[in-house]
Amino acid sequence: MQTLKNSMMTRTNEVSKKVQSALEHEVKRLKALLKISDYLGSTLDLDELLYRIMEVTREQLNADRCTVFLIDQERQELWSKVAMGVNQEIRFPMKKGIAGHVARTGEILNIRDAYADPRFNPEVDKKTGYRTRNLLTMPMHNKQNEIIGVFQVLNKKQGSFTEGDVELLKAIASIAATAVENASLYDELNRSFVSFMETLSTTLDARDYITSGHSRRVTLYAVQVARLMRLSKREIELIRYAALLHDIGKLGIPEIVLFKNKKLSDEEYNIIKRHAVLSKSILAKIRFQRHLKEIPQIAAAHHEKIDGTGYPQGLKGDEIPLGGKILAVCDVFDALTSRRQYKDRMDILEVMDILEKETGKSFEPFVVYHFKNITLNVLIEILEFGHKEDFKAEDLNLLRNYTLKDLLRIRKQGAKSDEEFRVAEIFMYYYQRKYRGE
Amino acid sequence: MQTLKNSMMTRTNEVSKKVQSALEHEVKRLKALLKISDYLGSTLDLDELLYRIMEVTREQLNADRCTVFLIDQERQELWSKVAMGVNQEIRFPMKKGIAGHVARTGEILNIRDAYADPRFNPEVDKKTGYRTRNLLTMPMHNKQNEIIGVFQVLNKKQGSFTEGDVELLKAIASIAATAVENASLYDELNRSFVSFMETLSTTLDARDYITSGHSRRVTLYAVQVARLMRLSKREIELIRYAALLHDIGKLGIPEIVLFKNKKLSDEEYNIIKRHAVLSKSILAKIRFQRHLKEIPQIAAAHHEKIDGTGYPQGLKGDEIPLGGKILAVCDVFDALTSRRQYKDRMDILEVMDILEKETGKSFEPFVVYHFKNITLNVLIEILEFGHKEDFKAEDLNLLRNYTLKDLLRIRKQGAKSDEEFRVAEIFMYYYQRKYRGE
Numbered sequence: 001m002q003t004l005k006n007s008m009m010t011r012t013n014e015v016s017k018k019v020q021s022a023l024e025h026e027v028k029r030l031k032a033l034l035k036i037s038d039y040l041g042s043t044l045d046l047d048e049l050l051y052r053i054m055e056v057t058r059e060q061l062n063a064d065r066c067t068v069f070l071i072d073q074e075r076q077e078l079w080s081k082v083a084m085g086v087n088q089e090i091r092f093p094m095k096k097g098i099a100g101h102v103a104r105t106g107e108i109l110n111i112r113d114a115y116a117d118p119r120f121n122p123e124v125d126k127k128t129g130y131r132t133r134n135l136l137t138m139p140m141h142n143k144q145n146e147i148i149g150v151f152q153v154l155n156k157k158q159g160s161f162t163e164g165d166v167e168l169l170k171a172i173a174s175i176a177a178t179a180v181e182n183a184s185l186y187d188e189l190n191r192s193f194v195s196f197m198e199t200l201s202t203t204l205d206a207r208d209y210i211t212s213g214h215s216r217r218v219t220l221y222a223v224q225v226a227r228l229m230r231l232s233k234r235e236i237e238l239i240r241y242a243a244l245l246h247d248i249g250k251l252g253i254p255e256i257v258l259f260k261n262k263k264l265s266d267e268e269y270n271i272i273k274r275h276a277v278l279s280k281s282i283l284a285k286i287r288f289q290r291h292l293k294e295i296p297q298i299a300a301a302h303h304e305k306i307d308g309t310g311y312p313q314g315l316k317g318d319e320i321p322l323g324g325k326i327l328a329v330c331d332v333f334d335a336l337t338s339r340r341q342y343k344d345r346m347d348i349l350e351v352m353d354i355l356e357k358e359t360g361k362s363f364e365p366f367v368v369y370h371f372k373n374i375t376l377n378v379l380i381e382i383l384e385f386g387h388k389e390d391f392k393a394e395d396l397n398l399l400r401n402y403t404l405k406d407l408l409r410i411r412k413q414g415a416k417s418d419e420e421f422r423v424a425e426i427f428m429y430y431y432q433r434k435y436r437g438e
Numbered sequence: 439m440q441t442l443k444n445s446m447m448t449r450t451n452e453v454s455k456k457v458q459s460a461l462e463h464e465v466k467r468l469k470a471l472l473k474i475s476d477y478l479g480s481t482l483d484l485d486e487l488l489y490r491i492m493e494v495t496r497e498q499l500n501a502d503r504c505t506v507f508l509i510d511q512e513r514q515e516l517w518s519k520v521a522m523g524v525n526q527e528i529r530f531p532m533k534k535g536i537a538g539h540v541a542r543t544g545e546i547l548n549i550r551d552a553y554a555d556p557r558f559n560p561e562v563d564k565k566t567g568y569r570t571r572n573l574l575t576m577p578m579h580n581k582q583n584e585i586i587g588v589f590q591v592l593n594k595k596q597g598s599f600t601e602g603d604v605e606l607l608k609a610i611a612s613i614a615a616t617a618v619e620n621a622s623l624y625d626e627l628n629r630s631f632v633s634f635m636e637t638l639s640t641t642l643d644a645r646d647y648i649t650s651g652h653s654r655r656v657t658l659y660a661v662q663v664a665r666l667m668r669l670s671k672r673e674i675e676l677i678r679y680a681a682l683l684h685d686i687g688k689l690g691i692p693e694i695v696l697f698k699n700k701k702l703s704d705e706e707y708n709i710i711k712r713h714a715v716l717s718k719s720i721l722a723k724i725r726f727q728r729h730l731k732e733i734p735q736i737a738a739a740h741h742e743k744i745d746g747t748g749y750p751q752g753l754k755g756d757e758i759p760l761g762g763k764i765l766a767v768c769d770v771f772d773a774l775t776s777r778r779q780y781k782d783r784m785d786i787l788e789v790m791d792i793l794e795k796e797t798g799k800s801f802e803p804f805v806v807y808h809f810k811n812i813t814l815n816v817l818i819e820i821l822e823f824g825h826k827e828d829f830k831a832e833d834l835n836l837l838r839n840y841t842l843k844d845l846l847r848i849r850k851q852g853a854k855s856d857e858e859f860r861v862a863e864i865f866m867y868y869y870q871r872k873y874r875g876e
Contacts, residue, residue: 016454023461030468037475041616042581044623143480178479185482186624188727193631195725200638203689203720251641255693282641287633289626 032060033171040179044186050081053176057153060172061136061165064155068140069099070180071148078103078150097121099150102137106147109137112160136161140173142181149180194241201244204251208259211247213385214334219243220382221330221371222323228370234291239323241288242298246327249278249299276303277312298323302331305362325364329355329371332362337383344432349411352404372405376423379404380430395426470498471609478617482624488519491614495591498610499574499603502593506578507537508618509586516541516588535559537588540575544585547575550598574599578611580619587618632679639682642689646697649685651823652772657681658820659768659809660761666808672729677761679726680736684765687716687737714741715750736761740769743800763802767793767809770800775821782870787849790842810843814861817842818868833864 036056043049050068058066069078071094078099079091094100098119102109114120114132125132133155140149151173153161201215222243226236250258253275257268264272280300288295301315301324308316310328320328336351352372359368376399381388402410402423415421474494481487488506496504507516509532516537517529532538536557540547552558552570563570571593578587589611591599639653660681664674688696691713695706702710718738726733738750739762746754748766758766774789790810797806814837819826840848840861853859 012451013454016451016458020454020458020461023458023465026465027461027468030465030472034468034471034475037472037479038613038616041475041479041620044620175476178476182479182482182620182624186620186627189624189627189631192724192726192730193627193634195723196631196634199720199723202723207689251645282637285633285637285640286630288630292630 029168033175036060036172037175040176041182043179044183046180046183046187047081049179049183053172053179057151057169057172060168061153061161062157063136063153063161064157065130066151066153068176069103069150069152070184071103071150098135098137099152102139103147103150106139106141108139108166109135110161110166111135111137134160136165136169138166138169138173140177140180142177148177151176197241197244201248204247207255210259210338210340214338215244215247217334217382217385218246218327218330220385221333221374222326224374224378224382225326225330225367225370228373229366238292238294239298239326241292242295242323243327243330245283245295246279246299246302246331247275248282249275249280251282252278273303273311276300280312294321294323297321298327300324302327304328305358306364307361310362320364325367329363329367332358333371344434348428348431349408352408372408373403375400376402376404376407376427380427384430391430395430398423399427467606471613474498474610475613478614479620481617482621484618484621484625485519487617487621491610491617495589495607495610495614498606499591499599500595501574501591501599502595504589504591506614507541507588507590508622509541509588536573536575537590540577541585541588544577544579546577546604547573548599548604549573549575572598574603574607576604576607576611578615578618580615586615589614635679635682639686642685645693648697648776648778652776653682653685655772655820655823656684656765656768658823659771659812660764662812662816662820663764663768663805663808666811667804676730676732677736677764679730680733680761681765681768683721683733684717684737684740684769685713686720687713687718689720690716711741711749714738718750732759732761735759736765738762740765742766743796744802745799748800758802763805767801767805770796771809782872786866786869787846790846810846811841813838814840814842814845814865818865822868829868833868836861837865 039056040049040052043052050070053068054066057068058064067080069080071077072079072091076094077091078094079089081089092100094103098109098111098121101107101119109119111117111120112134114135115122120132120135122132124130135155136151136153138151139147140151142148151169153165153169156165198216201219202213205211205214205216219240223236223240226239231239253272257264257271260268277300280296283296283299286295298321300312301320304310304313304315304320304324305328306317306320306325308314315324333351333355336354337345337348339345355363355368355371359365377396380399381391381396384390398419402420406420407424407427410416410420410424415424477494478487478490481490488508491506492504495506496502505518507518509515510517510529514532515529516532517527519527530538532541536547536549536559539545539557547557549555549558550572552573553560558570558573560570562568573593574589574591576589577585578589580586589607591603591607594603636654639657640651643649643652643654657678661674661678664677669677691710695702695709698706715738718734721734721737724733736759739753739758742748742751742753742758742762743766744755744758744763746752751757753762771789771793774792775783775786777783793801793806793809797803815834818837819829819834822828836857840858844858845862845865848854848858848862853862
């Protein structure tokens with residue numbers, strides 16, 4: 001009797017211990033999910049968010065790799081940032097592969113032996129040298145229960161993915177979906193704002209054939225220089241918008257003066273010079289976000305010169321904001337290399353001679369230094385912006401390995417190899433070519 | 439001996455039961471927090487979010503009321519949406535009251551007897567007739583540990599707020615802070631976009647004194663009509679932006695024609711008419727968010743007439759988007775009521791006669807119906823946009839109770855009371871007044 005009672009009590013104890021341990025496990029799991037929710041919820045930057053989601057999932061599921069694909073409904077594609085590379089993106093049609101299958105059907109696929117499953121496509125492994133053992137692929141639903149993306153988790157560190165892993169990933173996917181929706185909304189709004197600025201600046205420039213495309217090209221040059229200077233994402237954004245809008249003040253200059261074909265009188269020239277100040281006063285009325293507050297100052301400074309002889313303020317050296325110094329170089333480069341009606345472009349050597357002569361007077365030397373480090377494929381794509389379809393991919397690939405500085409050396413001192421000869425030839429072909437109707 | 443052993447086992451059981459119940463409680467708490475995190479995280483609309491935070495907090499803390507104040511750093515004020523009213527906002531200096539104290543110091547104040555505490559200000563209770571018994575006030579910190587707002591929870595349903603309540607509110611505040619930061623970032627970006635559109639449309643209109651302020655006023659009228667029609671927030675946003683940008687196509691019309699003072703030739707008039715189509719083609723290049731995709735169509739339709747005699751497409755009746763029908767009425771009303779140099783405004787009776795005659799031909803009758811329901815205080819503030827400082831508050835208060843329709847009746851059939859007489863007199867004073875230098 002006694003023994004029975006004891007053994008019953010022990011059993012009760014064991015049961016309650018099991019319950020307790022299950023509860024402790026649940027507390028741990030919920031705490032982890034709360035932490036994940038906080039971590040994923042605290043960025044609206046889509047790139048950063050995708051990176052965080054992949055990192056967290058890999059860790060929580062004790063897996064070797066994780067990729068999150070988002071659905072691009074318009075193009076019916078899946079796309080993802082590859083965590084390893086910088087700004088690398090992979091894209092493929094939704095019809096393809098296991099991820100595509102899950103994106104279309106909403107099924108959860110837990111494949112314990114990849115190579116034994118006919119749905120698995122070993123091509124990627126072949127290309128990358130990676131060996132996929134097992135993989136868990138799961139859809140991500142938004143609040144309206146639409147599939148917005150796919151999780152793919154590869155190679156559980158020990159064994160294969162369990163039912164517990166599936167449940168955990170479901171919870172993570174639900175948290176991630178909310179964060180992705182928010183970041184996408186922010187991204188969409190930002191893109192619409194940027195496309196607005198781009199459209200406006202294109203429309204303004206297009207009023208006159210001489211300035212057509214000018215602000216867009218200046219922006220592309222300026223962003224390149226800013227990248228080569230290794231400025232931060234936010235600084236590049238600032239310079240980008242200031243470049244797009246630097247000539248917005250021309251809205252306040254009468255067209256009869258602005259588009260005059262003949263030589264301007266001093267008075268007329270003074271009227272035109274007012275556009276820099278007008279850019280500032282127009283842009284100052286816009287309630288830009290905190291990190292973009294300097295846009296009016298930068299835009300207004302695109303005609304300042306470091307020796308203090310520029311306008312509107314005659315600022316000297318570091319009184320000019322960095323963005324203004326970058327704009328000054330890009331603005332003049334674009335003006336000098338523009339096609340004029342009935343006229344070819346000025347030779348690039350002549351353009352750079354003018355730029356070099358002004359370096360240290362008009363232009364900040366380190367800006368010109370970085371400008372000359374723009375690679376030739378990028379340079380020609382900007383020079384010929386709007387004619388992208390006319391480039392041969394092989395030509396761009398060759399130009400990719402040479403900079404403007406290299407080109408100047410080749411042109412001045414002669415080619416050291418057949419490739420260098422080809423490079424100069426190809427660049428000059430695109431630089432000088434004509435279009436029908438021009 | 440036996441009894442001792444039994445009693446020990448019972449005690450062990452009791453302890454483990456307590457542990458188990460504590461764990462169960464913790465699981466419940468964490469699940470609730472996860473749910474809150476999901477609920478708060480899934481909106482970027484700041485108004486909606488504040489409402490959700492207050493609702494959730496009130497429920498979770500079993501309290502009668504909850505208000506969340508956000509800090510406006512620029513103005514050093516606390517502000518909040520009052521949950522009861524529509525779009526109502528309260529604001530007060532950060533120096534004032536318990537909420538201000540918490541916002542400045544970061545202290546948590548759990549006041550068990552409001553009227554016994556000298557820091558409590560009974561003024562609000564006196565005004566509202568509410569009786570505050572106890573209140574818990576807590577700061578909300580962002581990830582950089584800056585105070586961004588304050589929670590104030592009033593009247594625990596039973597007893598006063600416990601330590602458990604304080605802990606729970608801390609957890610909610612942390613979740614809420616992330617959501618508030620996201621919604622604020624979205625809000626800031628959206629405001630900067632809107633202020634960009636406003637600045638652009640103001641700048642475009644200001645190129646000529648005749649159109650100065652036109653798009654801004656048309657936008658204000660259109661938003662009023664849309665509100666009176668009880669359109670959704672998103673539809674109002676759509677109409678607002680289309681109104682701001684309806685004349686953007688004028689950028690493509692040479693100024694020499696656009697701003698011609700003398701009578702236009704047929705050819706010149708046809709050139710000017712192109713602005714509607716140009717608005718469409720410019721706006722179509724912008725990647726607006728999904729719910730704003732109709733902006734180009736609406737903007738292009740502001741000269742369409744419901745009998746099909748308008749331009750550019752000659753659309754009839756419901757072929758014209760609702761936003762286009764609203765713009766058409768507001769556009770003409772603004773043109774007719776604009777001050778011209780050396781000329782007073784046209785009498786409002788004459789303006790409305792013209793509008794009425796075109797109702798059913800140019801204009802959709804129910805749009806004109808709603809237009810006439812705009813209250814006179816709003817109407818005169820739009821007509822005199824840019825001269826807000828010159829209004830007497832008491833005048834606006836009186837005008838608030840009468841609509842444009844009332845005014846027309848009073849002017850045509852005579853005033854039925856002294857107040858009606860005053861109303862017409864005040865409105866006409868502002869409508870006809872002149873400014874120095876004009």
